[in-house]
Amino acid sequence: MSKARKIYKTESGEVVYGVMAEFDSPAALTHGAEKVRDAGYTKWDVYSPFPVHGMEEAMGLKNNMLPLITGVVGLGGAGVGYLFQWWVTTQGYATIVQGKPFDAFQPWVPVTFEIGVLFTAFTALLGMFAFNALPMWYHPLLKKQRFLRVSDDRFVICVEAGDPKFDPDRTRELLEKSGGKQFDFVEE
Amino acid sequence: MSAIHPDEITAGRLDGSYKPDRPIAMDPATGDGTLIDDPSKRPPLVLNNRSFHDITEIVCGYCEQRPGGWWLPVFGLVSTLAGVGTLMIIYLLVTGVGVWGLNNQVDWAWDITNFVFWIGIGHAGTLISAILCLLKQKWRTSINRAAEAMTIFAVVCAGTYPGIHVGRVWMIWMVFPIPNANAIWPNFRSPLLWDVFAVSTYFTVSLLFWYMGMIPDFATLRDRAVLRLKNASGPTVVPFIQLRQDTLRAWIYGLLSMGWRFSTRHWQNYEKAYIMLAGVSTPLVLSVHSIVSFDFATSILPGWHTTIFPPYFVAGAIFGGFAMVLGLMIPARELYPNMKDLITLRHLENMAKIILVTGSMVGFAYFMEFFIAWYSGNQYESDVFVYNRMMPPFLAEMFGLSRGAPYWWAYWIMISCNVISPQVFWMKRFRTSPLAIFIVSMAVTVGMWFERFVIIVTSLHRAFLPGEWGMFFPTAVDIITFIGTIGIFITLFLLFLRFLPAFAMSEIKNVLPQANPHPPHADHH
Numbered sequence: 001m002s003k004a005r006k007i008y009k010t011e012s013g014e015v016v017y018g019v020m021a022e023f024d025s026p027a028a029l030t031h032g033a034e035k036v037r038d039a040g041y042t043k044w045d046v047y048s049p050f051p052v053h054g055m056e057e058a059m060g061l062k063n064n065m066l067p068l069i070t071g072v073v074g075l076g077g078a079g080v081g082y083l084f085q086w087w088v089t090t091q092g093y094a095t096i097v098q099g100k101p102f103d104a105f106q107p108w109v110p111v112t113f114e115i116g117v118l119f120t121a122f123t124a125l126l127g128m129f130a131f132n133a134l135p136m137w138y139h140p141l142l143k144k145q146r147f148l149r150v151s152d153d154r155f156v157i158c159v160e161a162g163d164p165k166f167d168p169d170r171t172r173e174l175l176e177k178s179g180g181k182q183f184d185f186v187e188e
Numbered sequence: 189m190s191a192i193h194p195d196e197i198t199a200g201r202l203d204g205s206y207k208p209d210r211p212i213a214m215d216p217a218t219g220d221g222t223l224i225d226d227p228s229k230r231p232p233l234v235l236n237n238r239s240f241h242d243i244t245e246i247v248c249g250y251c252e253q254r255p256g257g258w259w260l261p262v263f264g265l266v267s268t269l270a271g272v273g274t275l276m277i278i279y280l281l282v283t284g285v286g287v288w289g290l291n292n293q294v295d296w297a298w299d300i301t302n303f304v305f306w307i308g309i310g311h312a313g314t315l316i317s318a319i320l321c322l323l324k325q326k327w328r329t330s331i332n333r334a335a336e337a338m339t340i341f342a343v344v345c346a347g348t349y350p351g352i353h354v355g356r357v358w359m360i361w362m363v364f365p366i367p368n369a370n371a372i373w374p375n376f377r378s379p380l381l382w383d384v385f386a387v388s389t390y391f392t393v394s395l396l397f398w399y400m401g402m403i404p405d406f407a408t409l410r411d412r413a414v415l416r417l418k419n420a421s422g423p424t425v426v427p428f429i430q431l432r433q434d435t436l437r438a439w440i441y442g443l444l445s446m447g448w449r450f451s452t453r454h455w456q457n458y459e460k461a462y463i464m465l466a467g468v469s470t471p472l473v474l475s476v477h478s479i480v481s482f483d484f485a486t487s488i489l490p491g492w493h494t495t496i497f498p499p500y501f502v503a504g505a506i507f508g509g510f511a512m513v514l515g516l517m518i519p520a521r522e523l524y525p526n527m528k529d530l531i532t533l534r535h536l537e538n539m540a541k542i543i544l545v546t547g548s549m550v551g552f553a554y555f556m557e558f559f560i561a562w563y564s565g566n567q568y569e570s571d572v573f574v575y576n577r578m579m580p581p582f583l584a585e586m587f588g589l590s591r592g593a594p595y596w597w598a599y600w601i602m603i604s605c606n607v608i609s610p611q612v613f614w615m616k617r618f619r620t621s622p623l624a625i626f627i628v629s630m631a632v633t634v635g636m637w638f639e640r641f642v643i644i645v646t647s648l649h650r651a652f653l654p655g656e657w658g659m660f661f662p663t664a665v666d667i668i669t670f671i672g673t674i675g676i677f678i679t680l681f682l683l684f685l686r687f688l689p690a691f692a693m694s695e696i697k698n699v700l701p702q703a704n705p706h707p708p709h710a711d712h713h
Contacts, residue, residue, distance in 0.1 A: 026705040033452075049240060049408075050698040051455035052705055059452055066460050074468070085376045088365065093373035100377065110382040110479050113471075114389040120468045121393040125400055128461035132454040135446035142449060145418060148411035150450045151404070153240035153697075 021180025035178035077119025222534035273672010293658035306346035312509025313339025318469035405689035413437035491647030500553035507546035508636035540619035547610035605635025
């Protein structure tokens, strides 16, 4: 980091986390997000009570590694499950069952599959938490009474003060031009 | 805008003028307006033009407000049944499996019947949430949460039976591959062990799927509680102590929501993880009942040793599961305010169609078992179907056959409930009538229980050697334990309706017409 983050304070002397604006509808929100994206901001986010269709493109978000990681861990889990059954049946506790060969792979298929599914499911959920930095039970936005209505029916864009392009007046102006209403500073 | 509260509905609620329970206009042609036959017209998924806020109010209202007067008596009854059932299980544990009616010939009876019955019921939830999700069936959003909850509770009931039927219950841990002093490992070539892995994986993955879907809704409940606390309103937990219900809600729902804040960056990962869970749950749900059927199909007992079992069991599980979903949701939508807005006649009709399809598949499988028993020329196989299952003794006498099937009535209950009763759904009048659907779904539930009873007991009671033939008669403990699991199931379901978000709010909001960011006639924004 070449430049230290500039700290902004509200009139009451509290550090500013960002500036938030409300939007009327999913369409207005998408439109606003496109404007903020085109203005070159990087540290900002869109908040909506449900995932708005096409918002990833409107925000310019890129895909991450979650599906790949989940796939690899799932297949790895299935492999570990297979090897474990092989070890138990042929090495650890080789017992004659109906005179069948010890290393027949067919009876191991169901358990291999189930273990693969188990690993995939845990990786998908825990990976989602990890990529989202959750659990995070404290967040400046969650202190904002007006923000809590997002979980009901409000649509909000919040540009964070940590963004290199952030400026209290100009950012607010941009949000206003993009169709935002009800501006508010969010305190850290 | 009102003086009491900026939000119209909340203000109306506070001064008592808001009447949330709006009646639904019924139309002779389209029912509640959703039974449109014209494929070019999209029937509404939610009725009464509900706003996003209405959805929040309706769904959160189910767990924030006191339920109707019916709730407590019903809860008292079913939790008593659950308690008595638990006492029966304790009695079994301290006495032994001899308290059941099992004997040397019929050594699996109601225990495994109930296990397969419950695990089958558990299949509709994951089918609705996973397969219908992958198929982009938007109507699933208003039934998936309750169906998933039902899955979890059914698997809880199912899992009880293998645990307690083993005789030496204190050895049950040996089904898991746990390192032990004797260096004994489980036999991975046994279908019973596959079953352990299938059922425990199914339970775990269903639980993860269910929980993950509820995270945003927990956050909604948390935020509403926090907002009410800021206004210092709302009832306290016990009189005279300043602990508000909303404090508990903010804490518990807040903890469960993991600090969810509805960020699009989060939604992006969330949707990916959700679709991946749906992707692995789809083969999982098909595998679980297949593996349960292997318990029977890999044995050499006539009546069990059949390759049709895996698809037949899966179809039967979906059939029985949907019947149970309907059996629970039809009374619920009568009892809870506004639930008919979310679960429309169209939803019921769609599910009735699935019952018709899967019921016909099950009927085809019954027929196919007969056909193959005859076509294979296997004497033992055909004897099971004729002399163990189908032929009533009085008809056998009439035809001059040596004997009839003592359990013929169980077989014919199964056929009439599972194959014949759903056929009424060919007629639109029946598949759009909640009462008719409820009656059929109850019949199907009974029929599916008898299907498992027929498969297990009638195959076992007369196998190869006439010298070991016997009969099975349930004891009171058998019967009360089964009623007890029904009690456990409904108790858990009532608690779910009372304390957890019974509908996937964020998903329902997403399928409302106003959620579309590119509405068809809004090119001038």
